Amino acid sequence: MSSGTGLFVTFEGGEGAGKSTQIRRLAEALRSRGHEVLLTREPGGSPGAEAVRYVLLSGAAEAFGTRMEAILFAAARNDHVEEVIRPALLDGKIVLCDRFMDSSRVYQGVTGNLEPDFIETLQRIAVNGVVPDCTVILDIPATAGLARVKSRNADGPDRFEKEELETHEKRREAYLDIAAREPERCRVVNAMQDEADIAAEILAIITKLMGGIAAEKTPVAVHE
Numbered sequence: 553m554s555s556g557t558g559l560f561v562t563f564e565g566g567e568g569a570g571k572s573t574q575i576r577r578l579a580e581a582l583r584s585r586g587h588e589v590l591l592t593r594e595p596g597g598s599p600g601a602e603a604v605r606y607v608l609l610s611g612a613a614e615a616f617g618t619r620m621e622a623i624l625f626a627a628a629r630n631d632h633v634e635e636v637i638r639p640a641l642l643d644g645k646i647v648l649c650d651r652f653m654d655s656s657r658v659y660q661g662v663t664g665n666l667e668p669d670f671i672e673t674l675q676r677i678a679v680n681g682v683v684p685d686c687t688v689i690l691d692i693p694a695t696a697g698l699a700r701v702k703s704r705n706a707d708g709p710d711r712f713e714k715e716e717l718e719t720h721e722k723r724r725e726a727y728l729d730i731a732a733r734e735p736e737r738c739r740v741v742n743a744m745q746d747e748a749d750i751a752a753e754i755l756a757i758i759t760k761l762m763g764g765i766a767a768e769k770t771p772v773a774v775h776e
């Protein structure tokens with residue numbers, strides 16, 4: 553385990569993949585089994601990071617370029633990690649986070665055309681050793697995801713939702729590339745299934761992971 557005694561699970565995916573619904577369902581399922589769960593999100597999750605969230609999602613930072621945005625996402629992430637996530641993990645909680653470092657790799661790195669070294673260095677500083685134990689990637693074709701976003705957004709799209717279909721499809725590929733490169737950490741779930749089926753698949757993934765970790769942690773008897 554990379555991060556204290558708790559369990560750190562992140563949810564990733566393109567727009568309209570159903571992350572928020574699924575993360576809530578997982579939190580409820582785990583709580584009903586008696587686990588202490590902290591549900592959080594990025595950009596945001598701590599007072600400092602929520603202040604930066606507004607600057608990013610309103611598009612106020614867009615004019616200053618992708619590099620500036622990437623650094624702001626990283627600044628928000630580091631605050632969130634140090635103020636909220638790390639303390640919760642040290643407390644033994646299960647932390648579920650809606651978006652984390654892979655969003656920066658995909659949105660700023662791949663579709664923002666930033667150098668991979670720059671993004672990786674930023675992420676190292678931002679997460680400061682708090683790497684997810686598991687990342688659930690909800691996979692959906694860009695057309696289907698965007699159609700869902702349109703139907704729920706009365707105020708119009710935010711800074712990142714308004715981009716071209718081609719960009720969204722590139723992000724989907726970028727997430728699948730990350731999953732292929734880091735199969736130990738990442739689990740790809742087909743987000744075109746029924747909501748309840750997706751929830752069941754995710755719960756099974758996390759239950760299995762917890763079983764594995766519990767087995768690893770089973771203390772070995774010491775004979776004097």
Ligand code: TYD
Binds near residue numbers: 625659
């Ligand atoms: P949000 O309203 O939280 O939407 P979503 O339901 O899609 O998570 O918006 C977050 C937006 O910020 C989303 O379009 C992805 C983008 N983002 C980045 O570009 N980089 C990042 O590191 C993070 C965390 C989010």
